[in-house]
Amino acid sequence: xxxxxxxxxxxxxxxxxxxxxxxxxxxxxxxxxxxxxxxxxxxxxxxxxxxxxxxxxxxxxxxxxxxxxxxxxxxxxxxxxxxxxxxxxxxxxxxxxxxxxxxxxxxxxxxxxxxxxxxxxxxxxxxxxxxxxxxxxxxxxxxxxxxxxxxxxxxxxxxxxxxxxxxxxxxxxxxxxxxxxxxxxxxxxxxxxxxxxxxxxxxxxxxxxxxxxxxxxxxxxxxxxxxxxxxxxxxxxxxxxxxxxxxxxxxxxxxxxxxxxxxxxxxxxxxxxxxxxxxxxxxxxxxxxxxx
Amino acid sequence: xxxxxxxxxxxxxxxxxxxxxxxxxxxxxxxxxxxxxxxxxxxxxxxxxxxxxxxxxxxxxxxxxxxxxxxxxxxxxxxxxxxxxxxxxxxxxxxxxxxxxxxxxxxxxxxxxxxxxxxxxxxxxxxxxxxxxxxxxxxxxxxxxxxxxxxxxxxxxxxxxxxxxxxxxxxxxxxxxxxxxxxxxxxxxxxxxxxxxxx
Numbered sequence: 001x002x003x004x005x006x007x008x009x010x011x012x013x014x015x016x017x018x019x020x021x022x023x024x025x026x027x028x029x030x031x032x033x034x035x036x037x038x039x040x041x042x043x044x045x046x047x048x049x050x051x052x053x054x055x056x057x058x059x060x061x062x063x064x065x066x067x068x069x070x071x072x073x074x075x076x077x078x079x080x081x082x083x084x085x086x087x088x089x090x091x092x093x094x095x096x097x098x099x100x101x102x103x104x105x106x107x108x109x110x111x112x113x114x115x116x117x118x119x120x121x122x123x124x125x126x127x128x129x130x131x132x133x134x135x136x137x138x139x140x141x142x143x144x145x146x147x148x149x150x151x152x153x154x155x156x157x158x159x160x161x162x163x164x165x166x167x168x169x170x171x172x173x174x175x176x177x178x179x180x181x182x183x184x185x186x187x188x189x190x191x192x193x194x195x196x197x198x199x200x201x202x203x204x205x206x207x208x209x210x211x212x213x214x215x216x217x218x219x220x221x222x223x224x225x226x227x228x229x230x231x232x233x234x235x236x237x238x239x240x241x242x243x244x245x246x247x248x249x250x251x252x253x254x255x256x257x258x259x260x261x262x263x264x265x266x267x268x269x270x271x272x273x274x275x276x277x278x279x280x281x282x283x284x285x286x287x288x289x290x291x292x
Numbered sequence: 293x294x295x296x297x298x299x300x301x302x303x304x305x306x307x308x309x310x311x312x313x314x315x316x317x318x319x320x321x322x323x324x325x326x327x328x329x330x331x332x333x334x335x336x337x338x339x340x341x342x343x344x345x346x347x348x349x350x351x352x353x354x355x356x357x358x359x360x361x362x363x364x365x366x367x368x369x370x371x372x373x374x375x376x377x378x379x380x381x382x383x384x385x386x387x388x389x390x391x392x393x394x395x396x397x398x399x400x401x402x403x404x405x406x407x408x409x410x411x412x413x414x415x416x417x418x419x420x421x422x423x424x425x426x427x428x429x430x431x432x433x434x435x436x437x438x439x440x441x442x443x444x445x446x447x448x449x450x451x452x453x454x455x456x457x458x459x460x461x462x463x464x465x466x467x468x469x470x471x472x473x474x475x476x477x478x479x480x481x482x483x484x485x486x487x488x489x490x491x
Contacts, residue, residue, distance in 0.1 A: 010425040014460040015453055041469040042424050047417025049373065049392040050399040050410070052319040057476050058420060061469075090319075097319060100483065107479035108472040157375035158386070164379040190338045190374035197431060198408040200445055202342055202370065232458070236449045275456040 002128060004119075005069045006034035007062060007084065009077035009228070010042055015236075016077070016228025018272025022257040023076060023121070023226060025270050029137055030129050034074070037065055043080040044087065056097060057104045059087035063118075064110040072117045074124055076226035081120045082154035088118050089159065122225050122256070123161040126169045131176045139265035140287050141178030147259075148219030148251075149174060149181050150210065151188045152230040164188070173256055174223050177263040184217035186210050193233035200240075207234055208241045211249045221252040221283050223259055231255055235277045252280035262287055311359040318396060320389030327351045333377035333387040343367040347377060347387050350394065363398040366407035371395075411437045421477065423470025426463045 012020045027034055040062050044055035063084060066073040075081040091098040092114040102111055125134065149170040156164045167188055171181035189210050192203035211234070214222055224231045235253040242249055253276065261271030262284060273280055307313060315321040327348075334346035345353060345367045353362050362368075368391045377387040399410060415434040419425055435443040453459040464470075 010427075010464075013424070013464070014427055015458045017458055018456075039467050039469040041473050042420050044420070046420060046425055046430075047413045049371070049395045050413045051396060051417055052389075052392065053480060054417065054420070054477060057480060058473055061472060061476060094319075100480075103483065104476050104479045107475045110472075153372075153374040158378040158388075164376075190372050190376075192339070192372050194372045195370075195409055195412070196449075197434065197446065198412040199342075199370070202339060203372075206338065206372075232453065236452050239452070240445075240448060275458060277452045277456065 001031050001033055003033045003035060003071055004074045004124065005066045005071040006036050007040055007043070007066070007073055007075045007080060008036065009075060009080035011077055011079075011228040011232075015232040018275040019076065019226055019228050019231060019255045019257065020272075022255060022261050022271035025266055026257045026260045026264065029264050030125075030133065032124070032129070035069070035071070037062060037069070037073070040065065043075075043077075043083040045079045045083040048083065053097065053100065055083065056087045056090050057101045059083050060091060060101050060105055060112045061108070061110060063087060063091075063116050064105060064112040066116045067112060072119050072124075074119050074121050076121045077229065078120065078152055078154035078225060078227040079229055081118065082159060085118045085159045088114065088116060120155055120161060120225070122155060122169050122173070125173060125256075131172055134173065134260065135176040138177055138263045140263055142174070142259065142263050142287055143178050145179040145283070145287070146182050146218055146220045147174050147179050147223045147254075148184055148214035148217065148221070149187060149223045150214070150230070150234075151225055152227055153188070153190050155225045155227065156188055170223060170225060170256060174259060177259060179223075179259070181223075182214075182217045182219050184213050184219070186213040189213075191230060191233045193229050196233060196237065203233075204237060204241050204244055207237050208245045208247065210234065211238070211241065211251055212247070215249060215251060219251070221254055221280070224253060224255050226255055226257060238278050250278060252276065252278045252283050254280065254284075311357050311362075312355050314359075314397060315354050315390070315393055318393035320386060321393035323383070323385040324351060324354055324390060326383050327355075327385055328383055330382060332380050332382065336376040336380050338374045338376060339370045339372055342370045347391060350391065351385075351387070354394070362394060363401070363403040364405055366405040366409075368394050368398070369405065369407040369409040408438050408442075421470070421474055422464060423467060423473050424464045426460065428459060428461060429463055 044058035048055035151167045156162045156167045192206035196203040258271045315324050331348045334348040340346045371391045419430040
């Protein structure tokens with residue numbers, strides 16, 4: 001059994017519901033104990049571009065709480081991961097900002113000493129749990145399923161943990177599940193989700209590019225990291241993209257834990273697939289275990 | 293004649309009012325002077341086709357002192373924070389953070405370029421005071437602050453999420469954490485007035 005301090009992030013309470021359900025189900029099978037950080041607050045990501053110091057200080061509150069637990073802090077959401085990591089790096093390395101942040105934290109009786117290891121859950125799956133363990137738990141190999149593994153931005157950039165130009169961990173995970181990871185150039189491309197609300201023209205075109213590239217390279221579905229923002233952005237805007245660009249995409253978007261759950265023999269409901277928007281039944285039907 | 297007198301009438305390179313120094317004093321903008329204008333940032337940029345002035349040019353304009361042009365242009369607000377420029381920059385400048393520093397200066401000094409992204413950032417930032425982000429409330433506030441009709445385009449997305457229980461209709465409960473966040477922000481504001489202005 002491995003223990004981690006778990007930071008869900010705000011999006012897990014709304015559009016990330018299916019992902020969190022699948023994560024909890026898979027964590028149980030893989031013997032991971034995720035202890036939710038008590039009374040966590042926003043990671044400071046929203047509005048960060050116009051106020052760096054606010055953003056770092058608000059993230060630092062969560063880091064200070066995590067430091068007390070003495071565990072690694074894991075985040076499924078890539079945005080949360082980047083922002084917590086950014087706060088950690090800024091506080092420990094920037095002498096102009098670190099003391100200011102701790103000064104602000106003293107208002108609520110907290111202090112961050114820089115002792116937390118911030119990690120993304122994909123990192124935990126690949127490096128702590130190990131691909132062999134994941135492969136050993138597979139009951140229904142996903143043979144013949146061609147997946148476009150899509151990493152988004154913040155899982156790889158700017159703080160890693162995976163290679164920023166050519167990330168591979170998600171490909172390795174789906175291959176451990178028996179599926180085939182197709183190679184396509186835009187695997188670490190941005191979906192523009194940050195500005196879907198304010199500049200939909202731009203964001204929809206970026207989503208279109210991504211879907212077009214994945215489909216061109218023979219993908220039947222898209223596998224995402226656990227990020228609820230990446231997932232919901234490509235999942236929920238596909239009909240808008242189709243209308244705007246006269247395309248005909250029907251590319252199911254599946255979080256990596258949803259795929260793991262199916263391969264481990266869980267039902268679609270147990271991994272939250274019933275809440276996905278783009279229909280996935282056709283692609284996944286050969287792998288669904290029928291329960292008596 | 294001292295060195296200062298020679299440079300005096302022309303440029304005082306350490307003058308904090310120079311735009312380049314203002315950017316360098318903002319978190320993220322520290323390395324603005326180290327740019328070699330290679331253009332890797334503009335070439336890597338996910339959204340450069342929408343920028344009027346692309347990242348490399350923005351840096352050149354900052355160093356040329358073209359404050360008004362940079363801050364009144366909507367260009368920097370097309371940055372989607374994908375950080376491709378940051379991992380590729382051969383000088384380690386972190387162009388994305390530099391662009392965000394410019395956005396922060398524009399917001400603080402009251403520039404209002406023609407973009408909806410700044411109002412979005414503002415409503416997001418203001419909603420942090422609830423402790424956690426409540427997307428529905430934040431976005432309604434955003435749409436009211438710009439043109440509410442633009443919300444129509446987002447309705448299919450919202451409806452699809454709502455029918456699957458993925459749109460939270462009620463705001464998060466007010467916890468001690470939310471009070472902590474408010475206190476931290478107040479403390480930061482009081483520190484800002486003590487040090488007199490910037491950041």
